[in-house]
Amino acid sequence: MSESPGKTLSPAAELYLWGFPTVSVHRTRLMLSSHHDTGTLRHVESLATPSDKAIVAINNDTLYSSGWYDLSYGDVMIDVPPMDKPNRYWNLMVVDAYTHVAYLSRRHHGVSGVSARVTFDRTAEPLGDGETTIRLGTRTVWIIIRVLVESPDDLAQARALQRQFRVQPAPDHPHIRLESAGRAAKIAESGAPFFTELGGYVAHSPPAPWHATLSVAAKAILDDPSCLTDAELEAGISEAEALIKSGRTSDTVYQNGWSTGRAVGGPGDDILKRAVGAKFGLGGHYAVENRSYMALSDSQRGALSGKHELCMKFDADKLPPCGAFWSLTAYGMDLYLVENEINRYSVGDRTPGLHYDDDGGLTIILSAQRPQRAGNWLPVPDGPYMLGMRVYEGHTSVLDCDWFPPELAR
Numbered sequence: 127m128s129e130s131p132g133k134t135l136s137p138a139a140e141l142y143l144w145g146f147p148t149v150s151v152h153r154t155r156l157m158l159s160s161h162h163d164t165g166t167l168r169h170v171e172s173l174a175t176p177s178d179k180a181i182v183a184i185n186n187d188t189l190y191s192s193g194w195y196d197l198s199y200g201d202v203m204i205d206v207p208p209m210d211k212p213n214r215y216w217n218l219m220v221v222d223a224y225t226h227v228a229y230l231s232r233r234h235h236g237v238s239g240v241s242a243r244v245t246f247d248r249t250a251e252p253l254g255d256g257e258t259t260i261r262l263g264t265r266t267v268w269i270i271i272r273v274l275v276e277s278p279d280d281l282a283q284a285r286a287l288q289r290q291f292r293v294q295p296a297p298d299h300p301h302i303r304l305e306s307a308g309r310a311a312k313i314a315e316s317g318a319p320f321f322t323e324l325g326g327y328v329a330h331s332p333p334a335p336w337h338a339t340l341s342v343a344a345k346a347i348l349d350d351p352s353c354l355t356d357a358e359l360e361a362g363i364s365e366a367e368a369l370i371k372s373g374r375t376s377d378t379v380y381q382n383g384w385s386t387g388r389a390v391g392g393p394g395d396d397i398l399k400r401a402v403g404a405k406f407g408l409g410g411h412y413a414v415e416n417r418s419y420m421a422l423s424d425s426q427r428g429a430l431s432g433k434h435e436l437c438m439k440f441d442a443d444k445l446p447p448c449g450a451f452w453s454l455t456a457y458g459m460d461l462y463l464v465e466n467e468i469n470r471y472s473v474g475d476r477t478p479g480l481h482y483d484d485d486g487g488l489t490i491i492l493s494a495q496r497p498q499r500a501g502n503w504l505p506v507p508d509g510p511y512m513l514g515m516r517v518y519e520g521h522t523s524v525l526d527c528d529w530f531p532p533e534l535a536r
Contacts, residue, residue: 137343138321138354138362139369143397144340145324145348146370147225147404150310151268152327154181154408155194159304165295167193171285173275174463175471182311182461183407183514186472187453188215188272189288197246198265200296204244206230207290209237210283215274215450215518217415218291220244223266223331225404227392229255231415232450233519244269248334255391255414263334269293270409274451276476310408311460314367318359321351338395366401373406373420375399381530383423384515390414390525406461417520421513424534432494432508436534442486447529449519451475454490454531456504457512466505467496473504492534 135143158180162168169191174184184190195202206218209232217231230242234256247261271291275284313320325348346353354362375398377388390413393399403410410418423429424436438454446452453474458464463471473480473490479501482488491497494508506513515531523529 136358136362136365137341137347138359139365140341140362140397141321141324141344141347142363142366143369143401144338144344145320145328146313146366146401147408148223148327148331148333149313149320149324150404150408151221151223151225151266152330153307153310153313155266155268156304157306157309158192159194159302160306161303163301163303164194164196165299165301167191167269167271167291167293169285169288171288173281173471175469176463176465179309179311179462181409182405183410183455183457184463185272185453185516186455186463187451187474187476187516188274189284191271191273191288191291193269193293195244195267195269195293195295196265196299197244197262197267199299201246202244202267202269202296203292203294204230204242204269205292205294206235206240206242207287207292208239210287212237214276214287215272216287217272217411219268219270219409219411220260220262221268221270221409222262222334223264223327224333224337225400225408226251226263226337227412228257228260228262229412229415230258231256233415251334251336263337264331266331268409277478310404314363317363318351318356320363321347321359324348325351338397338400369398370401370405373402375402379527380422382533383425383427384419384421384531386417386419386527386530387413388527413520413525416516416518417524419515419517419531421515421531421534424536426536428536429510430506430513430534431510432506434536435491435493435495435497436536438490438492438534439532440488440490441532442483444529444532445488446475446515446517446531447521447523448517449521452515452517454504454513454515456492456506457514458507459510459512461512464507464511468500468503468505470503470505473502 220228242258455472
């Protein structure tokens with residue numbers, strides 16, 4: 127049975143929360159597969175820019191490769207090549223139609239290469255982390271690969287390595303283009319037809335028996351949306367969207383004006399957590415791989431705005447503790463990257479020209495206008511914006527939520 131967000135939901139709101147992730151997955155599948163064949167691994171050979179709109183809250187640190195596969199045709203075989211250097215970060219996510227995730231990653235497999243099999247098995251939840259036989263409960267599978275670009279001079283090497291990843295579907299797997307159904311970011315605007323759209327996706331790729339189940343009343347809407355009026359369905363969407371947009375779930379932790387979820391693994395049966403994850407970071411990581419933080423306010427408890435220059439001061443002994451890398455990324459309110467005069471969309475431990483303080487600390491400037499010392503400048507939009515921080519392969523203090531980013535001082 128699905129877990130509720132701590133209050134009594136209308137059946138329509140429950141179904142919207144339950145269904146939001148799978149509609150997000152399938153809209154993304156249809157949109158990406160309208161440009162590139164199914165059953166084919168597509169390599170994006172440049173770091174993300176504001177023109178990239180396929181997914182929200184994209185990172186600007188890694189090259190992405192991705193592909194969509196249908197396990198009803200047979201197993202998918204994966205070959206990860208040996209890395210070209212001992213500290214090269216990489217990971218491969220296997221995502222099902224309801225946003226359950228399994229990993230191949232440097233954390234488990236190092237840099238020597240690994241082979242794996244993805245198979246369709248509805249009987250048990252995927253073990254999820256480091257297994258080389260990955261059992262997925264839905265026929266739809268989304269494979270996402272990330273390879274770190276360590277510097278501008280490293281881009282060619284990262285591209286060459288990216289092309290060596292192999293994802294091989296069954297011999298008779300179709301390689302076809304699909305018709306887009308619209309952006310996942312526009313789901314809330316769907317109105318009552320959302321529920322019919324959801325029903326089609328559930329029929330195409332039913333959830334595994336162990337996935338969060340619906341109440342009888344919500345299941346009745348899934349079976350026949352006409353059992354409620356359009357006004358009742360749309361009221362349920364508004365109710366659920368208010369909960370999603372708040373970003374507040376039962377395990378959200380707050381400190382220094384930042385928030386993150388306490389869980390290290392996936393959201394389990396909590397339908398609000400799963401919907402929030404799909405809304406603000408579809409295809410994003412579990413914290414065991416990358417803990418993400420979202421800035422909620424500055425030091426004056428004001429909303430983030432380019433009208434105010436902000437300073438983010440890391441003490442020397444409070445720099446992000448991690449085994450891989452960290453980065454800070456600014457987004458527009460739609461969670462897409464925003465154009466700026468120096469084409470810098472993130473700042474992190476690999477940023478060229480980064481200047482550390484005399485005491486070993488680090489101060490990052492966030493402003494819409496170019497400061498005198500631009501080496502540590504993260505450009506932000508003139509108006510409201512959102513700010514995210516990623517810490518990959520975080521140490522215990524990150525995983526346990528004992529470490530947080532510093533406040534954003536005016």
